[in-house]
Amino acid sequence: MSPALEAVLAKAGLQVTPDEFLSLVADAAKRLAPPHPDPAGYFTPDQREALTEAGLDLSPHRTEDDQPRARTVVAHAVLRDSAMTVAEAARQLGVDTSRIRHRLGVGRLVGWKDRGAWRLPAWQFAGNGVLPGLEAVLAAVPNDQPALVVAGFMTTDQEDLLVENERMSPRDWLLAGGDPRRVADLATRLGTPA
Incomplete structure (x- = not known):
């Protein structure tokens, strides 16, 4: 190789x-x-x-x-490979696996089923916790948006999230202590024409 x-x-x-x-x-x-x-x-x-x-x-x-299709395939493969299992997420957060499944069920974490097992994208975790403001943002994401779209949004610099005239991704914005309502407002527009 x-x-x-x-x-x-x-x-x-x-x-x-x-x-x-x-x-x-x-x-x-x-x-x-x-x-x-x-x-x-x-x-x-x-x-x-x-x-x-x-x-x-x-x-x-x-x-x-x-070319765009190849980019999507690679992005999907990276998203899947970097995602955590329920057990890995539970270890990182210091909770039982049932708590992770509960959070998935009520929309406090995002994930998808892959061959019958949950996978949780890594972008939503920070250190030994979840991304600050994650719950508010996830509540605003339209239900029809796939994990790849949400991951792309959360990790791509947005023109509406500026710090010292520099664009920030929603993830970086939240990590820096930015207002989750700003990210949630942007998240409500996912899947709608620009």
């Missing part, structure tokens, strides 16, 4: 061998989208007409579309 890939994985702090990482990427690619999707095929003729009139491009896959 490539020493360069090993170095990138180590630098990113991913506890996975290059072969395991590539397997995760291949698995994510299969699950995220078929290799050559035809979006129009998912809709009835009336739905296609309405969506096309609304400005959506339902044309078949083009090779120039592969």
Whole structure:
């Protein structure tokens, strides 16, 4: 395997061998989208007409579309690999696994089921606790937003979160003691047109 890939994985702090990482990427690619999707095929003729009139491009896959898809596959693989199990999260927070499951059930932690087991994205943890203001932010996230979208939002610099004219990610904003209501307000807009 490539020493360069090993170095990138180590630098990113991913506890996975290059072969395991590539397997995760291949698995994510299969699950995220078929290799050559035809979006129009998912809709009835009336739905296609309405969506096309609304400005959506339902044309078949083009090779120039592969770069964004590849980025999504890699982001999904990294999100999955860096996520914690219920037991790992319980150890980090110093609580019983039942408390973690309860927090997941009531929306005080975010996670997804992977082959029947919960996975909890690492961005929501800080030291031996959870991110300050996490509960308020998660309460504002629309229910239809997938873990990858929420992770992307929480870890991407936002133009509305400025400290000394520098953009901050919602995660960094909260870690710095910023008002969780500002992040929650931004989170309510996830999945809506800009």
